[in-house]
Amino acid sequence: MNILIVTGTALPEVPQEIIDRIIEAAGPGSTISIADSDGEALEYAADAEVVLGFVTPQLFAAAPKLRWVHAIASGVNRYLYPEFRDGAVQLSSEKGQVGPQLADHAFALLLALTRRVAAAVRLGPEAWDQRRALRMEQTELTGKVMGIVGYGGTGRAVAERATGFGMRSIAVDRDALEGDDHVDAVWAMDRFGELLEASDVVAVCCPLTPETHGLFGREEFARMPSGSMIVNVTRGEIIDADALIEALDSGQLAGAGLDVAPIEPLPADHPLWQRDDVVMTPHAAGASQLRASRNIDRFCRNLWRLRTGEPLEGVIDKQAGY
Incomplete structure (x- = not known):
């Protein structure tokens, strides 16, 4: 499984501990690429099957193998541009955790x-x-x-x-x-x-x-x-x-x-x-010392669920918007 992590405000860096957890959950032969900008993310788009982070319309168009995106946020309105909203790619988030x-x-x-x-x-x-x-x-x-x-x-x-x-x-x-x-x-x-x-x-x-x-x-x-x-x-x-x-x-x-x-x-x-x-306050209400860890836990559980065909946690109804 090829996983692309796009860093951002809620996940500014990816420690080795998190990388190891993700690799273990994704299974043998999986790869992780980390992009610190939208432009860098495009370099990895062609092979990406899973994205953790924001997917721009440009990245979405350049990722033909994409199956699932996990948002590093609870609100997902900016993900719901027509191509993503109306397509088959699954979207999940920390819905219900914040x-x-x-x-x-x-x-x-x-x-x-x-x-x-x-x-x-x-x-x-x-x-x-x-x-x-x-x-x-x-x-x-x-x-x-x-x-x-x-x-x-x-x-x-x-x-x-x-x-x-x-x-x-x-x-x-x-x-x-x-x-x-x-x-x-x-x-x-x-x-x-x-x-x-x-x-x-x-x-x-x-x-x-x-x-x-x-x-x-x-x-x-x-x-x-x-x-x-x-x-x-x-x-x-x-x-x-x-x-x-x-x-x-x-x-x-x-x-x-x-x-x-x-x-x-x-x-x-x-x-x-x-x-x-x-x-x-500056859009900080959802923050806590445990938030990132909880979200990574859900992402790892969902990697296992994707591998085994189980329903994902925190799935977004893209038509409803939440």
């Missing part, structure tokens, strides 16, 4: 807003002079309603944590699902507006697809209760940034916690950077 850390990060952003942590940090030593004002602006989560958009692994992890904070949770998903110990109800997307109206905090946990692109605009923010908040840890393009700023300016929203932005990196002069009611 929910806990995304949910942790969602609450880190939310607490930075509700407990005025971000505001205090911005003030620095002056925070002591503003202590009374900061205390008056702090809010608690107990008794609030968490509205979760997308009830996959991330949404479920958010609901579990919300329970720990004394919140109630409701959710919408592409299909209506049964509730569980941490969510009162999971509605189909045709009740999205009802969820917005009932939620004190909305957590964006859905993938970016044609259906979710621009899902939150002026009309959606207008349906949320005055003084509510939104947190986004999946993809920036799901929220219309201009509409978000308008909702914050009007007081319709009290705050936004954003790990993602419609343009990344967000330009330094973008108005979202200037706001005290917005907390942003």
Whole structure:
């Protein structure tokens, strides 16, 4: 089996230990090529049967033997160009493995807003002079309603944590699902507006697809209760940034916690950077000290599954987009 590894942000280098594990999983006679750029990857394309990493349209076209691609990411929207989406090559990812850390990060952003942590940090030593004002602006989560958009692994992890904070949770998903110990109800997307109206905090946990692109605009923010908040840890393009700023300016929203932005990196002069009611991090919510190891473990298990004809783990429905 000929394996091509294309390094990137989530896998900047490939230690010998990982190479040895991959070779063992792939079986005797297997080879590994490592490319540190898209251009270098093209040099190995002709023989590649498996790719770990991003496959550009150019690489895809130059790889006639390609059978399977494993993404070094949970979001796979950039892989789904027509040739890949409509072809027979399988795509898998760390789908289902990053929910806990995304949910942790969602609450880190939310607490930075509700407990005025971000505001205090911005003030620095002056925070002591503003202590009374900061205390008056702090809010608690107990008794609030968490509205979760997308009830996959991330949404479920958010609901579990919300329970720990004394919140109630409701959710919408592409299909209506049964509730569980941490969510009162999971509605189909045709009740999205009802969820917005009932939620004190909305957590964006859905993938970016044609259906979710621009899902939150002026009309959606207008349906949320005055003084509510939104947190986004999946993809920036799901929220219309201009509409978000308008909702914050009007007081319709009290705050936004954003790990993602419609343009990344967000330009330094973008108005979202200037706001005290917005907390942003640089698309880092999915990171943890265990993430890369878990993903390599799945990749190795899938190499064995490919060899034996077993179904792969974490397979992406390329037409659905997740």
